[in-house]
Amino acid sequence: MADSIVIFGASGDLTSRKLIPALYQLFVKGRLPGNSRIVGVSRSKFEHQQWRDSLRETTARYADDAFDAVTWDTFSKNVFYQSGDITNLEDFVALGAFLDLIEKDNASETDDRCGRVYYLSTMPQLYETAIQKLGESGLADDANGFRRVIIEKPFGTDLKTAQSLNQSIHTSFREDQIYRIDHYLGKETVQNIFALRFANSIFEPIWNRNYVDHVQITVAEEVVIGRRGGYYDTSGILRDMFQNHLLQLMMITAMEPPARYDASLVRDEKVKVLHSIRKMTGGDFASDTVRGQYSGYLDEQGVPVGSSTETFAVLKLFCDNWRWQGVPFYLRSGKGMSCRTTQIVIQFKQVPYIVFEDMPREPIGNRLVIQVQPAEGIQMHFETKVPDSEMKTRTSTLDFSFQGKNGGKSLPDAYQRLLLDSLNGDASLFARSDEVELAWGIIDPIIAAWNSPAAPALHHYETGLWGPTEATEWMREQHREWFDVCPVLR
Numbered sequence: 001m002a003d004s005i006v007i008f009g010a011s012g013d014l015t016s017r018k019l020i021p022a023l024y025q026l027f028v029k030g031r032l033p034g035n036s037r038i039v040g041v042s043r044s045k046f047e048h049q050q051w052r053d054s055l056r057e058t059t060a061r062y063a064d065d066a067f068d069a070v071t072w073d074t075f076s077k078n079v080f081y082q083s084g085d086i087t088n089l090e091d092f093v094a095l096g097a098f099l100d101l102i103e104k105d106n107a108s109e110t111d112d113r114c115g116r117v118y119y120l121s122t123m124p125q126l127y128e129t130a131i132q133k134l135g136e137s138g139l140a141d142d143a144n145g146f147r148r149v150i151i152e153k154p155f156g157t158d159l160k161t162a163q164s165l166n167q168s169i170h171t172s173f174r175e176d177q178i179y180r181i182d183h184y185l186g187k188e189t190v191q192n193i194f195a196l197r198f199a200n201s202i203f204e205p206i207w208n209r210n211y212v213d214h215v216q217i218t219v220a221e222e223v224v225i226g227r228r229g230g231y232y233d234t235s236g237i238l239r240d241m242f243q244n245h246l247l248q249l250m251m252i253t254a255m256e257p258p259a260r261y262d263a264s265l266v267r268d269e270k271v272k273v274l275h276s277i278r279k280m281t282g283g284d285f286a287s288d289t290v291r292g293q294y295s296g297y298l299d300e301q302g303v304p305v306g307s308s309t310e311t312f313a314v315l316k317l318f319c320d321n322w323r324w325q326g327v328p329f330y331l332r333s334g335k336g337m338s339c340r341t342t343q344i345v346i347q348f349k350q351v352p353y354i355v356f357e358d359m360p361r362e363p364i365g366n367r368l369v370i371q372v373q374p375a376e377g378i379q380m381h382f383e384t385k386v387p388d389s390e391m392k393t394r395t396s397t398l399d400f401s402f403q404g405k406n407g408g409k410s411l412p413d414a415y416q417r418l419l420l421d422s423l424n425g426d427a428s429l430f431a432r433s434d435e436v437e438l439a440w441g442i443i444d445p446i447i448a449a450w451n452s453p454a455a456p457a458l459h460h461y462e463t464g465l466w467g468p469t470e471a472t473e474w475m476r477e478q479h480r481e482w483f484d485v486c487p488v489l490r
Ligand code: BG6
Pocket: 153, 183, 221, 240, 241
């Protein structure tokens, strides 16, 4: 069976930087099904060979060591380009005819069904139009093989727009044909949280309110907004990072074990977490959130004078359920931070009573640090005795590094996993319509409160720090400390 992957918005950065290198690497590993065709669609005019040549250069750059000229030549024979305008129905009809042609060329005698995945990597304003035209032109009809659509983020800009986008997609595609991307779900360590939690018996008994004091989920980025100011200023950190990536990390950390590792059962459990998140009201918006903006943001290209858009935020969320009642989940993300690190810290409770007298320092509660990036791994913190001392203790660590256990080879980029899963029809690592809408339902009221006259103060911070000092103070007032450590594993 020959499948086609059709990329709309093919002349964009995502295609050359992520999608084609990921597909090429899957091909190298022999994981790309059959003679899969890859067809790029955008308005620019290119000959097939011209497009292949431009991709050759970028793939050599982004596919690292995997690039090899001979393999590329074989791979790129199945890469095509079709110029087309997303607003023009005739261009979709022409695309359909072109796909029929190249797929027929490849169909086996016994099976002439060809599956198609349509990847929308266009401007988000064009998603609805593209989907409508796919429907009208018959390209969504799956009588002759699967038809799936992958939609990049952002999925709407609030609950209302997400609902309306879901509604219009559902007029052309069924929910099981829709794959909403959150690239954080494609990261190896994020998937490893499933393994850590549901393939081990030692963590489950302590993964709850009886043992866990709180959870910190931090996505810190060293980069600043740079030239993305035009987009970013209308978005802000809650839309850009929290509604999707941070809440996804929280769902996977907090969810119950699914009955089976199956797309709908996994997503049912994740959705239950969103249902259990306590809605903020009244004074919560001031007491349970921190807003920040790095100094210099206002000078970035495309940022309007006097903008109060946040580049840093903290949310303190609670899950009202049996497992997590009373355990705060601190979600924190910022640009212009001291380093790039994404980590989930499970902070366990302090020992109930210290039996050693005259200890120079109190033992810390145990911690499990799941480092999602840059290096993927897990670190366990526990107390040990300082040798040759009275009963003095210090914190020791047990490290697990994925890279070390992968023969030193780098881990696959998230897009490899996600593209492969969409071709294989596994939607476990994609967001479902109810998930996206519920996530907006949590974030929208916070955005509204931050835009209201009663908004909490916007704190400014210098780049290269862990956000505003007020965020550190705020945590201390709760008798807790941020785990402000740059990657614990390298
Ligand atoms: C994107 C956001 O979704 O994720 C960016 O729009 C952010 O602002 C990026 O920089 C972070 O992704 P990663 O994989 O580099 O952590």
